[in-house]
Amino acid sequence: MSRTDRDMVLGVFFNYTGHHVASWLHPEACADAGVNWAHFKEISQAAERGKFHFIFFADWLAVRLASEAALSRSSQYTAHFEPLTLLGAIAAVTERIGLICTATTSYNEPYHVARKFASLDFISGGRAGWNVVTSANPAEAWNFGKEKHYVREDRYDRAREFVEVVKGLWDSWDDDAFVRDRESGIYFDPGKVHTLDHKGKHFSVRGPLNVPRAPQGHPVIVQAGASEFGKDFAAQTAEIVFVAPPDMKAAQGFYADLKGRMAQYGRSPDELKILPGLNVIVGETEAEADAKYDFLQSRIHPQVGKEILSTILGGVDLSSYDIDDPLPELPDSDEAQGGTRKFVVEMAKRENLTIKDLYLRLAGARGKRTIKGSVKRVADEMEEWFVEGACDGFITQPAYLPGSMDDFIDLVIPELQRRGLFQRDYRGATLRDNLGFKRPKSRWQEKTT
């Protein structure tokens, strides 16, 4: 089968006012997106008309730590809706699009997480997905009675056990447990409910879950992170992996590596979709795209630019440097930010870039590439990545909302459909159906058959 026999998967990341650091300053952005339900209703329905496979929300359990000067100019990562209540609402006003959000394993309990995603799966008729993260923001710890964030190994260990417990809880009731037979008066078959009785290192959870088995069996498991732990965890467990490779070569390497690890867990490469974040600024012409991009770039405040560059480099303190200084010497590290620091440092040296040059290049898309230009240029690059084994699709990160997503729907999606790369309509009822995934059997069903 040629690579283009399969469908490109496209999700859309709703980062409130948009993904660009200056998004809210654009006149076509909804500045109060973080608390504006009408905005989310509108963009969710628009995304569904665009046939996106899913909507994606990041999440974190604290206001971002940043300098007052930078933070007070930012519309993202400060204060806004909680995504599970918001996805409940979005489920009620959409019919086909998948609904994915983040819940951390570090400051949650598996019973709550299992319940809420199963509940969202019922409300939405099988469209829920859980993005599993272990948190990176130390401020989250302070809101949950801890002085420090878990060290990496504990965090991962807890995450592994957490996901196992959640999946066990999702199998508490057999699919056919609820007979609701008015003749006999039997509501459910007591032989078809299972007590998990999990006793592990981090959690003791008896079960059963007080939600029936979800329409999808298990909501779709999503994961991000390119660390060694992340790759193994993804190979074993994830069904969507959200990645941010610096270029196509890195993406191809990651793709081959991760798909290659799946066999050892008895999984086929088709059971996992690898989706890079995609930042697109598109216009009917190159000039139109340039104008949009230049406007946003012109509105990046130096404090915000320095702050985000510092974050992209893994928390390097740039406060004593002028924005026209060259990037200072930094300890090299393959690990910092999943290789992003190394990539940025090399680029700065190679091209002799100042701090301002760098943040202008990186801040808009938060350290990731931006494809800018005409419809043809954008579609060509997406097609190339897809056909050349760099990805199974993308998670688009609109620079500002609703404008950038509307541009993508109006211009890029029809071109991808014309090329036979992207679905013209949803193929099934559930997110799993639309991703071409099978519905997982219950662990109890596997045992008895």
Add this chain to the structure above:
Amino acid sequence: MSRTDRDMVLGVFFNYTGHHVASWLHPEACADAGVNWAHFKEISQAAERGKFHFIFFADWLAVRLASEAALSRSSQYTAHFEPLTLLGAIAAVTERIGLICTATTSYNEPYHVARKFASLDFISGGRAGWNVVTSANPAEAWNFGKEKHYVREDRYDRAREFVEVVKGLWDSWDDDAFVRDRESGIYFDPGKVHTLDHKGKHFSVRGPLNVPRAPQGHPVIVQAGASEFGKDFAAQTAEIVFVAPPDMKAAQGFYADLKGRMAQYGRSPDELKILPGLNVIVGETEAEADAKYDFLQSRIHPQVGKEILSTILGGVDLSSYDIDDPLPELPDSDEAQGGTRKFVVEMAKRENLTIKDLYLRLAGARGKRTIKGSVKRVADEMEEWFVEGACDGFITQPAYLPGSMDDFIDLVIPELQRRGLFQRDYRGATLRDNLGFKRPKSRWQEKTT
């Protein structure tokens, strides 16, 4: 001011298939209500057409502990939606009705609870309410890594601190913190965000909350429970108290007691609505109501009846008794089930009732009174309680859904409106407005003015 110058407050309790233990067996009940979103959309919109002040959901974090024989015949307290995701969805398809659900302080973290209710308040435009409970079901502990439920004093102590932290987090941002000024590039005024820095016995929570101050300032605080702790906590903190007095005299005593306690906390009696649960079976005629009631009663299975009687009596083991036996001698206790056991034991003695007689009388409404009959009879009794200082309104507990709520909306509400007791339309935009409550000032605003 005469008592009828104020409006009767009416809420409706959505106990999935309905409140009667045999509700799901009624042909007009939605048997799979627990996972049927279309059902909830329909009944929520119907409740709004009926001008109910709010919808109410109970919640618990475990499948109920009960004998297999009884549990497998029950549609409630087993497995169904999680209420905060469900209320998110209901918020999206309603416009005026209040949205209240339970979250326990025993197996939650204040940061999560503060966030989710604030988020629901934004989604709904100011219609959220939080029913604060401390949990009573020991099975909840087992799902959260504990072998036993907290002892009562710890539970209450934790609850008190929990609510204080949540209210503090709700005041993290001043109402006018988000300026979103495109000219200056300032998104929020950093002088208007406050770090809570709470360090208490049960919780350490730094804040700020990552949700702006909610439309209502604070979502409405609801509480149930008639214990001494419960009454003091309610007098200090609650804005709605959900009660279940056995008769009007008890209700009047409770009402005077609780309202009388408020002054010591600097509150006016008008700042709290006391709402008994109300079980109504109504028909155009007495005979029609009797027929509905008799059908439900005829479908109570003896195992289910015995089980619920046992629960009403505070966990008394009745398994060795025949349903035609008289109620065995029980140790008297004012405390057991908030006085309900004492009331039931006295009634059984006085009227010489068998176990079956008792469960038939009590199981339908879960130990509470049922008003059965014509519209006039129901409205008269509601008016009497309201006028005679027994309550500020009611939380109706439809026996089966949607049928019993439809009857109430079609028959009782027009009669209450005709009598000038109940609103013909919503008076304001938020739940607080509709209850006649002021929007609370922020603790930071109080300090600076």
